[in-house]
Structures are given as structure tokens and as C-alpha cells.
Amino acid sequence: MTIRQLSLTDFRNLRSTTLDFDPAINLIYGDNGSGKSSLLESIYILCQACSFSTHQLKYCINHAKQGFLLFGRFSDYRVGLSRSAQKQEIKIDGELVKRRSELASKTPIGIANSNSFNLVMGPPQQRRAYIDWCLFHVEHQYVDHWTQFRHALKQRNQLLKKRKDLNLLEYWDDHLIKPSLAMQQYRRQYISLINNLLGEEMNDLLGDLNVSLEYQAGWPAGMDLQQCLQTNRDKDIKSGFTNFGVHRDNIRILAKGLAAAQVLSRGQVKRLCLALLITALKLVRDQGDRPIILLLDDLCSELDKNTQNKMFVQLLGLGIQLFVTNIERVVPSVFQAKEFKMFHVEHGIIKTSKNG
Template sequence: MSLTALRLHCFRNIADASIEPAPGINWLAGRNGSGKTSVLEAIHVLARGRSFRSGSIQSVIQDGATTLRVVARREQPDRLLGVERGRREWRGRIDGKETRRVSEFARALPLVLVQPDSHQLVDGGPDVRRAFLDWGLFHVEHDYLDHWRRYARLLRQRNAALKQGRGDAMLDALEPAMAEAAERVDRKRERYVQRLAASAARVLGAVDLRVPDIVLEYRPSGDEQEGYACALRASRSRDREQGFTRIGPHRADLSLRADGRLAAPRLSRGQQKLVALLLKLAELDALQSGGDRPLLLLDDPVSELDRMHFDQLWGWLLDQDLQAWIAAVEHPPGAPAAMFHVEQGEIRRMV
């Protein structure tokens, strides 16, 4: 799957631009602030409904405009996707039909993003790693979203009951279904982590990333032997004091160990970036092995990696059957790539 056309309107400093990308590597070169990363950001907004650079869509809309627009055509199969975002409103169309579900865009446009703060997968909080697992599962197991939504709905109901001081009868009614949903989510995450570990091993066999021996393990929040039903009942008193549910998949984590020890405190920032890159490429491999052909978005890998590791990544990319979008200050290292020059919001194809 690849994009055959991309159009941006009032997206940061890009007033209006149309791009006809190549099916392989597309290299966006330009000075800092020229708008090259905004192209990657626009693809992300189209696919995920939000920016990876800002929590506010208002900061993404061009100064003086009220809305932004991103439209793309993808192939295999051919589909036309478009979103229009204002400060409060959101409109989306897929093949001319309106949709309000971001999940439909995410399903139609799977992607893997590698950016400068990807190291947060290693040294960030558990919420970063849970989101990483959940996005991968969303594409690999298409019923996962239904299970997660069911669990999230029951979690909200239990939390509301705790805050309102509702009696045991209400919790007795909620917790069996919540425990079942929690166990389904955990089982799917555990299987996916095993799949991710196998993908990481394949990536390391093809890309010489100088990282310590990394072990991935899913860490549920709760006693696996006791089970969630018993654990939720046992935690009621403490949960009432806190006003929220303290155990469950919403508190789980992906454990990363390097040479047998926790990775974050052991690794340097440079090593953390390499481990994060490994995880992202493993995610890409897992999605491809599941039948998807995601886009790969790489924001400034030239400055994030030393020359040896960038050369390793570049050689691997040239062998992949995928569409990659790379934003960088420098020009590509003399290998096949569609070259775009970005300057002050203007995008011009060079090759």
C-alpha cells in the first residue's frame, strides 16, 4: 500500500501543495522550519486524527486560516481519503462518503512513525508503551478495538461507581464482565508482544543495530493466578479511597530489559534511540507479516543516528517493498529516491 497523491491546504506554513510521491522512498529535504516535517505530520493527521508534534490542532492550522485540509489517494486498493479540521470541528470522507470515525482512517492508512522523541518508548511512562502495543494490535487483530472499547466502557462505569460511593451490588454487577474483558485484552497483548519479539529478532538479523540483548515482556497489572474477578473485589476498599480502579490493562506495561536489567536506566540516550528504532521496525515487520503494508514515516533520521547506523538503516530500506517518507536537512546518500525540496512551505520535486 502506498500513496499516489497527497494534497495539503493551510497546514502550518504550507498554504497549498500537491505531491505525487514515488511508491518507494520519498525524501523531503530542506532547512529547519521549511515545512518538510509538516508533510509527515499531515499524513499522520489524516491517518490518526491528530498531530504527533502538538496536542492542539489549532497550532497546526495556518495562521489566519480557520481550517486545514489533507487529502490523499492510496492504491491497492484504490481509495480517496480526506479530512478537514477546524479548532472544534472535524469532517472526514473516504471514497466520497462522510465518516466520523478516526478508526476508519487508521484502518485504511496504517503507518509506523519514527521521530526524534521515539526514545520515550524506552524511558517514557507505561502509557507510551501501552499506546505502542495498542496501535500495533489495532492493525494485527481487527477485533482488538472492540475488546478494548468494551473494557474501557466498563472501567469508566466502575470508576464512576467508586466516586459516587455506590454499594457492592453495583460493583458485583460490573466486575465479572470487566474481568472477562480485561483478560481478553491481556491475552491479546501478550501474544502480540511475543510476535513483536520474533519480529525484532528478524530485524536484528537484517540491520546491524549495536544494541544490548533486549528482552520484551508484557507485564499485566494484577495477579495472574488470582484473576481479575477476585483482584477487583479484593481492591474495592482501597479503590474507593482513591476514587479509581488501580488494577487492569489500563495500568499494564511493556517491560524492556537490556542484558537482564531494566533498559531505561542502563542505556545511554543514543542506545535508547536505537532500541526505540528496533521496536518501531519490529512493529513494521509485525504489521507486514500480518498482511498490512504500512507507510513508514522517518523524521530526521540522519541527525538522530550516527553514520554507521544510518547506513545500516538505509541499506535495509532499499531492500523493502514499502513506501517510506523521510524528512531531513541533508540530501539522500546517492541512491534511488524521489527527491523533494521544501522551502518556506513550497514543495518542489527534484527527481
């Protein structure tokens, strides 16, 4: 669902304000450190009840205040989120929500910034998160499997760390294996869907790179997970954690059959990351049939004009709600014939700017 209005109070360095957004295109400009990223962060928190820049929301409180308050009007629901140093409270349409997932499941939201280019070059957990983002917003059963797996993994790791009640390891192995195999099946399925979309619809960005994703299980080939856990039990006890499982999965990204991180130039890696981002958005839109919000934080500074235009053409075709930040007051050429809203951020003060 799109966000139509945002009210924020005592959030980071931003002056308390209320903003009305365009349902499609919102352009935000201002100097570095002015508060552009904080504005995007507040929108992200209203959708996910977590931040893309800190693990603890208490650090988003204005340094001179006791807590912050965010309120958002979406297409068909309202969200209020307050956070003090000790307490967090979420309300949807005035009703108190106990689980963060109840909020996170309502509106798919993505963030793309300079760190997004680490999808190809970075560690496996970033690629697992990429696949899981698609699955979380489309396959509701996947969320249940993921929750069961995380609980079983936590319990198993506690036993391994304390080296007590190790006779219970087999019990938690059984509770770990079932959701793990279900997660593996979903991940394989969605990698196949992504590969199809990359081949069919991303030629404009990828050219002849012939990109594909390949699933790599988090335990040795030729060994099932139960056998792996049993064989490596002594190793797990010694290290104090579970060494093998879907939490160790990797998604290899290949270009012409070779590791993309090793054979592509920096410019090619950027275009590949954009293609993967757009492919995930297409997949969630088509499979989930829900509007998506995408936050682009100073991404244009990383891209040449030609790549920018190709990216924006693809994004406009998705019918998503865009928030785009930039240092300069620039309207990309593909937006100039469209309806949009523009905001200027200066020293934490956000003002609606005329489009002309």
C-alpha cells in the same frame, strides 16, 4: 496502502499545494521551522484522523484561517478531511465517515522521531502503545476488545469519581474483566512474536545485546483481576479512579536479563529502539499483509552514519513507503541507486526538487 497524492489548504504554516509522491521513497529537506514536520503531520492525519503532535486538530488550522482541508489519493481509495474550530468531517471515497477508526484501520502508518527513543527510557504507556499499534492493524478483534474495555473503564471511573451508585461497580467490573483478559492474551502472544523476530533478524543492529520483552500485568502477581478489583475497591473509591487493570500493564525491555534502560548506553538505546520499530513494521507487514507508511522526522540527526545505513537497509527490505526529513539536502547512500522523489520546504512553501 501508499499515498500517491496530497492536497492541503490552510494547514499550519504550509502554503496550499498539491504534491505527487513516490510509492517507495520520499526525501524532504529544509531548515528547522520551515514546515517539514507539518507536511508529515498532514499525511499522518489523513491516515489516522489525529495528530502526533497535538490532541486537538483545531490547532493545526493556519492562524489566519477558519479551517483546514486535506485530501489524499491512496492506492485504492480517496480521503478528504476538513476541520474548523467547531467541526470535523471525514469522507472516504466521497462517503461520510462517522467513526475515526474506519479511517485508521485502512492504512498502517508509523512516526519515528527523537521522541521514539523514549520507548525504552519512558513510561509504560509508550510501550503499551507500541504493542497496541501492532495489534490494532492486524487483529481486528483486539480493536473490539479495546473499545469495550475503554467504555467499561470510563463508566467505572465515573462512578468512582462521583461516589454515587456504587452498587453498579460490580456490573462494570464484569464488563471490564472479559475484554481485559482477551487483551492480555493478545499482548502476551505478540510479545512472544516480537521476541522471536528480535532474536532472528535484528542481530545487525543489536549485536550481542540479547534483548527480550517481558509482559508485566497491571495487577499483582498471584491474584486474578476480579479478585484484585474487589480487594482494592475501597482504594479505588478513595482515589476516584481504577488503580489496576490492563491500562496499567507494562512491557519490560531487558538486555542480557537486566533492565535495558539501566544498563545500555545512549547509543545502544537508540539502536534498540530502531530494532523494535523495524520489528513492529515486519510483524504488521507479515501478519496484516498490507503496505505500510513510515514517517521519519529528522531521525538521521540522532544517528551515526553506520546506524543510519543499517536502518535504511532494513526498511528498504520491508517494501514500505518512506517519508524522510532532513535539514540538509542529503541522499543516503543506500537510496542513490533507487527511484525516489525529493521535496524542498522553505517558509511553508513545498517544491518538488530535482534528484540530481
